[in-house]
Amino acid sequence: MKKYEKITEEIVEIAEKLLKENTVEKVIGFGIGIFTEEVTPIFISNPENADRLVFNSKAEMSLAKYLLNYKDQKVAIVAKPCDSRAIATYLAEDLIKRENIKVIGINGCPGIENNTACEECDIRNAVISDYTVGKKMTEEEIEAKLKDKEDKIEKMTPAERMEYFQKEFERCTRCYACREACYVCYCEQCFTEGNQPEWVGDSVKLNDNFTYHLMRAMHMAGRCVNCGACEMACPEGIDVRALAAKMCRSAEELFDYRAGIDSDQKTLLSDYDVNDTESGFME
Amino acid sequence: MNENNEFEPKIAAFLCTWCSYAAADLAGSSRIQYPPNIRVVRVPCTGRMDPFLIIKAFNMGADGILVSGCHPGDCHFLDGNLYARRRFVMLNEMMQYAGVEAERMNFTWCSASEGKRFAGVVEDAVENVKKVGPWQGFDGQGFSQEEGETTVEKV
Numbered sequence: 001m002k003k004y005e006k007i008t009e010e011i012v013e014i015a016e017k018l019l020k021e022n023t024v025e026k027v028i029g030f031g032i033g034i035f036t037e038e039v040t041p042i043f044i045s046n047p048e049n050a051d052r053l054v055f056n057s058k059a060e061m062s063l064a065k066y067l068l069n070y071k072d073q074k075v076a077i078v079a080k081p082c083d084s085r086a087i088a089t090y091l092a093e094d095l096i097k098r099e100n101i102k103v104i105g106i107n108g109c110p111g112i113e114n115n116t117a118c119e120e121c122d123i124r125n126a127v128i129s130d131y132t133v134g135k136k137m138t139e140e141e142i143e144a145k146l147k148d149k150e151d152k153i154e155k156m157t158p159a160e161r162m163e164y165f166q167k168e169f170e171r172c173t174r175c176y177a178c179r180e181a182c183y184v185c186y187c188e189q190c191f192t193e194g195n196q197p198e199w200v201g202d203s204v205k206l207n208d209n210f211t212y213h214l215m216r217a218m219h220m221a222g223r224c225v226n227c228g229a230c231e232m233a234c235p236e237g238i239d240v241r242a243l244a245a246k247m248c249r250s251a252e253e254l255f256d257y258r259a260g261i262d263s264d265q266k267t268l269l270s271d272y273d274v275n276d277t278e279s280g281f282m283e
Numbered sequence: 284m285n286e287n288n289e290f291e292p293k294i295a296a297f298l299c300t301w302c303s304y305a306a307a308d309l310a311g312s313s314r315i316q317y318p319p320n321i322r323v324v325r326v327p328c329t330g331r332m333d334p335f336l337i338i339k340a341f342n343m344g345a346d347g348i349l350v351s352g353c354h355p356g357d358c359h360f361l362d363g364n365l366y367a368r369r370r371f372v373m374l375n376e377m378m379q380y381a382g383v384e385a386e387r388m389n390f391t392w393c394s395a396s397e398g399k400r401f402a403g404v405v406e407d408a409v410e411n412v413k414k415v416g417p418w419q420g421f422d423g424q425g426f427s428q429e430e431g432e433t434t435v436e437k438v
Contacts, residue, residue, distance in 0.1 A: 153380065162382025166423060191335065199335050200342070210421035211342045214381060218334045221373045243377060250376040255369070269373070272365040274355065280375035282391040282407060 003110045003134070004056045010133035011053050011078055014104055018076050019047035024102055028066050029078035030059040041066060053078065055106065057113040062086055062229045064183045067096050076102040081109045082117070082227035084126040085260030086183040089223055091128075092263055095186070105129025108137040117228025117241060119147040128263055153242060169209040171236040174202065178240045179216065181233035184223045191215060217243035222251050222268020225260045254279060292346035292412040294389075296321040296405075297336065299329050301359040302395045303351035309398030317402035318409045321349060328352070330363025334374040337388075344426040347387040347412035351404065354392040364392070386411040387418065 015027040031042030031052045039058045043066075044050055055078065063077055064086035079087060084105050090096045105126025111118035124137045124145070137145075153161055176192070179185045191199045192212060200215060201208040224244040231241040251257045254277050257268050298304040304325050310317060322345075326332055329352030337348050350371065358364045371390045379385050389408040393401050419425045 158379070158382045158384045160382075161380065162423070165381050166421070199339060206422035207342060207420055207424075210381075211338055214338050214377065214421075215335055217377055218338070218374060221370075221377070243381060246380045247373060247377060250373060254372060254376070269366070269370055272362060272369055274365065276365070276368055277372060278368065278390075279372055280379075280385065280388070280390065281371075282389050282404065 003108075007055045007106060007110075007134045008053065011055055011104060012050050014131045014133065015044065015053055015076065015078075016047050016050040018102060019044070019050060024074045024076040026070065026073065026075045027053070027078070027104075028063050028070075028075055029053040029104075030055055030061075030063070057111070060112050060115060060229065060232045061181065062183045062227055064090065065186060067101060068186055071096060072100070074100050074102070076104055078104045078106070079126055079129070080106050080112075080227075081121070081123045081126050082225055083183075084128050085123065085225040086227065087260075088128050088263040089183075089225065089260040089267070092260075092265055092267060098263070102130045103128055104131045104133060107132050107134040108141075109134070112228075112232075115228045115232055117226055117231070117245075119149060120226065120245075122146055127261060153246075165210065165213075165242075166206060168238045168242075169213055170206050171238055172204065172209040172213070173236060174204050174209065174212065175235065177233040177235060178230035181229040182220075183225075183227070183229070184220055185216075191219075213240070213243060217247060220244040221247045222255075222257060223259050224248055290413060290417055292320050292409060292417070293344070294321045294347045294349050294408055294412060295337075295340040295345040296323050296349040296351070296408075297326050297329070297332055298323055299352040299359075299364075300325050300327055302353040302357070303393040303401065305395035306351075306393045306397050306401035309395065310402045311398075313398050315398055315402045317405040320409045320412075321405055328358065328360050328363040329367035330358070330360060332367055332370070334370055337374060338378075341383065341387075341418065342421065344418065344420065346418040347389065347408065349389045349391070349405070349408045351391050351393045351401070354394055357394060384415040386415045 018024045025045060027044045029042060030039050031054055033040040041063055042052060062083050064083045084103060087103060091098055107125045109124050122142055124142050200211045224247060226245050226248045228241055234240050251268050298307060340348050352364045355365055375388050378388060391404050393404060
């Protein structure tokens with residue numbers, strides 16, 4: 001694929017320049033692992049190593065979370081459009097300082113292999129960036145790439161939906177890969193680990209699995225950018241993204257809110273409007 | 284189950300101490316009858332309600348939930364219920380998507396002077412939950428009666 005190679009070239013060029021000029025101490029990007037042929041996150045501080053950076057169709061992980069480890073350092077980060085939204089959310093939540101980071105945004109993201117979220121993606125250009133690589137996609141191009149997929153779960157009856165999710169969550173082994181992959185899940189202590197109160201048991205019983213996924217999805221409300229990293233990370237192939245994706249759709253429908261579009265916006269649940277909808281309330 | 288072998292739901296009711304809890308009190312002191320199916324949890328404000336409390340109530344065997352707070356604009360803490368409103372709307376959306384019937388989730392507003400309304404709200408909530416029958420749990424295994432009794436009290 002020509003597109004990926006061109007983006008890689010541009011990333012390497014920018015990263016080399018930034019490191020040589022000492023604008024940043026580190027560049028966080030995708031690279032090929034030393035022992036495996038797989039794409040892993042790499043952290044580059046020597047300009048000579050800048051050519052190790054790559055971008056290809058397997059660059060599935062969200063790098064934004066690593067920014068939290070380098071809060072006080074000047075770092076540059078390679079950001080897919082979804083990662084740039086994640087960074088915008090971090091800025092909105094006041095977790096990182098804008099002046100400390102340089103975003104190398106990927107415009108016209110060609111998508112990630114096997115990631116179903118990419119088919120629903122209607123951003124495809126970096127929302128915040130200091131340097132851009134790739135060619136900016138126009139709205140018509142994005143429109144053409146959008147696959148008109150109907151949500152099969154939405155059409156089911158409540159009992160069928162319950163059965164669907166029971167079947168999915170039954171396979172969950174509570175490895176928390178979805179949590180680790182997710183950029184929203186940065187809490188120092190997760191609700192699953194506390195025991196005062198014990199929100200959810202840590203057994204792999206369906207009851208607890210279901211509760212865990214519901215609670216996690218509730219934390220996603222208004223913050224999830226629908227990047228699909230959780231689904232890609234799941235070793236059991238569970239439809240982890242379904243609940244969070246539903247939250248994204250509902251937030252847009254009911255509150256006209258999208259996470260990570262603007263770095264100044266308040267997050268959905270830390271704000272209110274006097275005329276908010278009361279959909280689902282009793283008469 | 285009552286004597287006639289009809290389903291009597293257990294509803295975890297989260298009531299704001301400044302309004303709905305007082306409304307329940309008023310309903311009681313005015314001798315207004317309402318179904319005894321609710322188990323009241325007194326909260327300082329609906330804004331204090333973590334959505335997890337509701338998910339956990341279902342996890343532990345409540346057949347339905349009722350959340351009642353001050354009318355928008357009347358919150359003792361000025362805007363607690365306005366924050367809560369968004370949270371409940373989102374929670375409701377998610378729970379319905381996951382297959383929990385809409386009838387199990389009851390949200391409403393009730394001021395301290397609305398004792399009569401509160402009784403009506405409880406009647407409606409009980410009727411709603413009766414419509415969809417006993418809650419089978421997230422694993423679909425159901426809860427035995429005695430077990431349900433103790434767990435709901437713990438919630």
